[in-house]
Amino acid sequence: MxxxxxxxxxxxxxxxxxxxxxxxxxxxxxxxxxxxxxxxxxxxxxxxxxxxxxxxxxFNPVKLINGIVFWLFIFPVELIKANVDVAKRCFTGCKNVNPGIVKIPVDLKSMYGQAALANAITLTPGTITMEITEEEGQTYYYVHWIDARLPGGQEAGEAIKGRLERGLRRVWE
Amino acid sequence: MTMTILRIIIDLLIAVGVIFALAGTIGVMKMPDTFCRMQASTCITTLGVLGVGLGALLYTIFVMGSAATAVKVCVICGLVLVTNPVGAHAIAKGAYQAGIRPRKKMEIEDYRRDFNE
CATH class of the missing domain: 1.10.30 (DNA Binding (I), subunit A)
Incomplete structure (x- = not known):
């Protein structure tokens, strides 16, 4: 403790x-x-x-302002895009889903940053973080993705969390 | 005149929230497996709650004129947004460990490879 x-x-x-x-x-x-x-x-x-x-x-003003910018401007845009996408799938009969669990690398070091990124990924509809693991110093998330068009790795990570991670890195690192 | 425009904006926000909640509900009923149903339910807790909450916020500030109620609306939205992902992690992980597998074959199965078999 x-x-x-x-x-x-x-x-x-x-x-x-x-x-x-x-x-x-x-x-x-x-x-x-x-x-x-x-x-x-x-x-x-x-x-x-x-x-x-x-x-x-x-109490660090620069990081506080970056955090406010992230939670008020960057994140809602991603949220609305993902919401519209999932709502479209729901209204068109829930047939065009392609679910899969992918493993994506994450470069954030701080624990708060990792938790905030995991929560932000879960809050955007279409992706749910299931587990955080660490292998050889590199952090990996297991993400359930409703539209798994890429087989995990860097590209899938960019598609899932690219903007979110860049926004959060300014806040926590 | 401004009041009418304000009421229209509030009603539009609440309508958007209700539409997304409806989409999420349809998804919960019709998606093929547990994990996809959870994905659809996230629609309700994000834009559904946020749309209705934003409408309620404008209503409490400009129509009711009560700042304390407005703060409480903000706290409700914030708490929903903070607690929802925690529950979602736990439910998704628990469902997987309890042996629930997607009905359709998963396209990519990293999780199963690393943790179970």
Missing amino acids: RKTTFAGVVSTFVVCYVFWILLTWSLDSQELIYGAVVSLAVALFSSRFFIHEKASWF
């Missing part, structure tokens, strides 16, 4: 407190004090599960 670090507690506290203020939506002093106490308790107990790597990542 990981140690509870000061930076981890602080960053967890800030995230919890921002969420508390957003959810209560009042700047009453009583609410603010309650929120601080509860957030501090939660941060003390849960920061070691929540923070795995550099705790201050969230």
Whole structure:
């Protein structure tokens, strides 16, 4: 188990407190004090599960802006394209599917980046990440792909996650 | 006048969400095997939820005028988007390990080669 670090507690506290203020939506002093106490308790107990790597990542403005650009502009475009594609297959009788499980190499090093990429792949309809493995220093994803027109490897990886990975690399590396 | 245009935009967003949810539902009913059905269901949880959520967000901000409700709509959308892929990983992996195989022959079978046989 990981140690509870000061930076981890602080960053967890800030995230919890921002969420508390957003959810209560009042700047009453009583609410603010309650929120601080509860957030501090939660941060003390849960920061070691929540923070795995550099705790201050969230406060680096360049990466924060890159992350916002990714989740607000790059990812939704991919999402809409994939959604339209799968919806078309559904409305035309679900016959033209070509499912397969492919193995694609991933170059992201950070654990957060790998998790975010796996979740982004799963969120785009038509691809579901099933497993992450590591062989000889290279990370591989097993992806169930509804339109497996390529036999895995670099080209299939480019078709599945090319833009997503380039966007995420700017955020986490 | 602006109100009418706003209502039309909100209704369009909700209609888009409902259309994608319908596509996902048809897919869940008619796709050939478990994994493809899961793929179709992702349509519902992404653009289905996002379309309806975006419409609801505009409605709460401009028609209801309540910021607290708008934040709660955002939190609902965010939580659906964050928790859905985690469940999808677990269900897909569990289905595979429980012995469910695609009914049609898979085109490419890396996973079976590396993990089972």
